[in-house]
Amino acid sequence: MFFLRRFTRxxxxxxxxxxxxxxxxxWDADRMRDALVAIVEEVGGTPCTPETRRELTWTCRETLENxxxxxxxxxxxxxxxxxxxxxVGTRLRSAWSDEPGxxxxxxxxxxxxxxxxxxxxxxxxxxxxxxxxxxxxxxVRAPLPLKGExxxxxxPSLPSIxxxxxxxxxxxxxxxxxxSVLGPATGPxxxxxxxxxxxxxxxxxxxxxxxVRRSDVLSDAVAVARETMRRARANLETIHARxxxxxxxxxxxxxxxxxxAADVLERxxxxxxxxxxxxxxxxxxYEVVGSVNFIGTHPEWDEDEYSDPLYVQPPxxxxxxxxxxxxxxRIAPDYYHxxxxxxxxAYSIVLPDAAADSPxxxxxxxxxxxxxxxxxxxxxxxxGFGLGGNTEPPEEVAALKAGLLDV
Numbered sequence: 001m002f003f004l005r006r007f008t009r010x011x012x013x014x015x016x017x018x019x020x021x022x023x024x025x026x027w028d029a030d031r032m033r034d035a036l037v038a039i040v041e042e043v044g045g046t047p048c049t050p051e052t053r054r055e056l057t058w059t060c061r062e063t064l065e066n067x068x069x070x071x072x073x074x075x076x077x078x079x080x081x082x083x084x085x086x087x088v089g090t091r092l093r094s095a096w097s098d099e100p101g102x103x104x105x106x107x108x109x110x111x112x113x114x115x116x117x118x119x120x121x122x123x124x125x126x127x128x129x130x131x132x133x134x135x136x137x138x139x140v141r142a143p144l145p146l147k148g149e150x151x152x153x154x155x156p157s158l159p160s161i162x163x164x165x166x167x168x169x170x171x172x173x174x175x176x177x178x179x180s181v182l183g184p185a186t187g188p189x190x191x192x193x194x195x196x197x198x199x200x201x202x203x204x205x206x207x208x209x210x211x212v213r214r215s216d217v218l219s220d221a222v223a224v225a226r227e228t229m230r231r232a233r234a235n236l237e238t239i240h241a242r243x244x245x246x247x248x249x250x251x252x253x254x255x256x257x258x259x260x261a262a263d264v265l266e267r268x269x270x271x272x273x274x275x276x277x278x279x280x281x282x283x284x285x286y287e288v289v290g291s292v293n294f295i296g297t298h299p300e301w302d303e304d305e306y307s308d309p310l311y312v313q314p315p316x317x318x319x320x321x322x323x324x325x326x327x328x329x330r331i332a333p334d335y336y337h338x339x340x341x342x343x344x345x346a347y348s349i350v351l352p353d354a355a356a357d358s359p360x361x362x363x364x365x366x367x368x369x370x371x372x373x374x375x376x377x378x379x380x381x382x383x384g385f386g387l388g389g390n391t392e393p394p395e396e397v398a399a400l401k402a403g404l405l406d407v
Contacts (some may be wrong), residue, residue, distance in 0.1 A: 002400070009370070010186075011239040012129070012168075012298055013129055013273065014039075014102065014126070014127045014128045014129065014211070015071075016035050016038045016039045017039070017128060017129065017133060017259060018019045018133075019031070019034070019035035019038070020035035020036060020039070020107070020178060021034050021120040021135060022035075022105055023035055023060075024064075024105070024107060024135070024140065025135055025139050025140050025141065026030060026372070027064060027140070027141045027142060029055075029057070029060040029063075029064055030057075030060075032060040032063070032064075033053070033056050033057045033059075033060045036059070036060065036077075039082075039086070039109070039157055040052060040056070040079055040081055040082070040086070041129070041286065043082065043111075043119070043122055043126060043128070044079070044081035044082050044305040046081050046196060046377055048081065049080070049081070050157055050331050051071075051080075052079060052080060052081060052401075055077055055078060055079075056077060058324050059075050059077040059086075059088055060088075061161045061296055062075060062119075062161070063075055063088055063238060064069055064088060064305035065158075065160070065161050067090050067092075067142070068092075068142065068144055068146060068147070068158070069307075070147060071090060071091060071092035071105075071146045071147055071148070072090070073089070073091075073093065073365070074087060074088070074089040074108075075087070076088075076112060078407045081206050082111065082115065083116070083119075083120055084112055084114070084116065084120055085108065085111070085112040085115070085260055086110075086112070087108070087109070087110050087111070087112050088107075088108070088109060089106075089107070089108035089109075090105070090106065090107060090108070090193060091105075091106045091108075092104075092105055092106075092146055092147075092148065093105075093134070093371065099366065103134075103136075103137040104134045104135055104136050104137055105132040105134070105135045105140050106132040106133065106134050106135075107132065108130075108132050108133070109128075109130075109133075109287065110123070110130040110175045111123055112394060113245065120235065124255045125263070130343055132318055132341075139301075141173070143158060143272075144157075152180050153314055159322070160322065162320065162322040162324060162325060163319070163322045164322055164325045164326075164327075165219060165228075166274070167275050167276075167350070168270045168271060168273070169277050170212060170277075172273075173210075173213055173277040173354045174269065174277065175265070175268050175269070175273050175275075175277075175278065175280070175283040176214075176265065176268075176269060178222045178280065178283070178287070179222065179265075181215070181219045181222075182219050182222050182223065183219055186220075186223060187219060187220030187323050188202050188220065188225065189204070189205070189217075189221065189223075189224055190220055190223040190227065191222045193224050193227060193228075194227070196355070196406070198228075198406055200238045201224060201229075202224070202320065202356070202357065202371075205280075205356035205357065206223055206355060206356055206357050206368065208356065209354075210355060210357070210358045210390025211356050212354070212355060213277075213281065213354055221280055221356050222280060223281070224356075224360045224361045225280040225284035225356065226287070226288055227283045228281070228284065228407050229281075229285050229287070229288035229289050230288055231283070231405040231406070231407050232288075232289055232373055232377075232407050233288055233290075234405055235291065235377050235404045235405055235407070236257055236292055236310075236381075237257065238292075238403075238404060239310075239380060239381045239400050239401075239404075240256060241292070242399065242400050243294070243296075243298075243381075246298065246299075246396065246399075246400075247298065247299050248295040248296055248297070248298045249296050249297050250293070250294070250295070251293070251295045251296045251297075252293055255291065255293045255377045256293055256294060256296075257290070257291075257292050257293075258290045258292075258314075258370055259290045260286060260287055260288070260289070260290040261290075261314065264286050264287055264290075264314075264315065265287065266287070267314075267315045267316070267317075268283055268287070268315055270317055271315060271316075271317045271351075274317055274319075274327075274356075274401055275317070275327040275349070275350050275351045275352055275356045276327070276351055276352020276353075277353065277354040277371070278329070278349075278351060278352075278353065278354050279349065279354075279355050279356060279357050279358040279371050280357070281356060281357040281358070281368075281369050282329070282349060282358065282369060285312065285369075286314070286315045286319055288304075289312075291312055291313055291314040292310055292311060292312050292315070293309075293311050293313070294309035294310045294311060294381050294382070295309050295311060295338050296309065298396070300396060301396070305384070305385070306335045306336065306338075306339050306380040306384045306387055307335075307339075307385055307386060308335035308382060308383050308384025308385075308387070309338055309382050309384070310381040310382070310383075311331075311332035311333065311338065312331055312332060312379070313330065313332065315329075315333065316401075318330075326350045327350070327351040327352070327373075328348040328349070328350060328351075328361070329348055329349045329350075329351055330346045330348050331347045331348055331349060331369070332346060332347045332348075332364075333346055333347075333348070334347060334362060334363075335364070338384075343359075344360065344362060345362040346359070347360055347362055347363040348360070348361045348362060349361065349369060351366065357369055357370045357371075360372050364387075365383070372405055374406075374407055377401060377404045377407065378401060379393050379397060380393060380397040380398070380399070380401035380404075381400060381401075382397055383401070385397055
């Protein structure tokens, strides 16, 4: 008796999927992006927003860059138009497995596994396939050998797609220029700040955005920023002394509260030369305060509590901190890492930013750097005691914050 074995061919890619494949073959992220935009719009039935288009652009760029060094990866791109995500997968067949056959590059486009059934049904009804698209390796015009291929890693690597071109910081946006225009006379914003209208003054400065660098505002804004940080420094000295007298043990006593380095202005200028302008608040912190690291233990505090001690590290430039054309200045570890537990992204400020103050990215209050300092001082330097909805600090923390200056 003879048995006939039935072979099934992979379904033919949709034209938009084929266009994505052709862009990959040509190593052209823009062509890949245009194909994904067409897919999002056809499946979603709505025009692609600029935000989604930007996300798709970076997904394609990262797909190509990552494929050079790890040709078996998956990128999940959030698509608000679908209320779901698009998965872009890549692998190099035979290089990472024992599969027989010729080397080929495999592409995989499909809605994420948690996408709704209606979206998946529409995906199929429009003729889109979730099968891998296989491309002979020799057709893919990769600029360098892929990992596992002869010659991989032997020559110079390509520059990162994330690193923005050095365009230089306009002189009028540097902190050196800001200090140069700081005159002896005080302006209306500084005077209001001194009278106690502090939160409102900072709100006005932040609302100006980069216009805070205008010649008629800058001197006044710098005076406010420096006075804010002078008051912050006084608070930190008070908290530091109280912690020492209470039996608190600093993890690194030598860096618990340090003065600015003698070359701090040169360090700020170095970052601005490489990245772009820093917000006035952060520059003033570096110049007036320095750095703080209140990580440690207290004999009467629960060791399992995430107290999120105040921590702002000194200014430094690290060329590895670029992501999607933006530079991330690390301010502090997140509250998990501060407790020596594996956690998330560091609290960071995204540059360039010519504003008076900037959002503190990945910090759980979702606020700006200056407002974050206010929150820290309301909790005696340990805002993590407010995690879980707590509204009042424990007794020992209340003693730390007594009489601190408003910032």
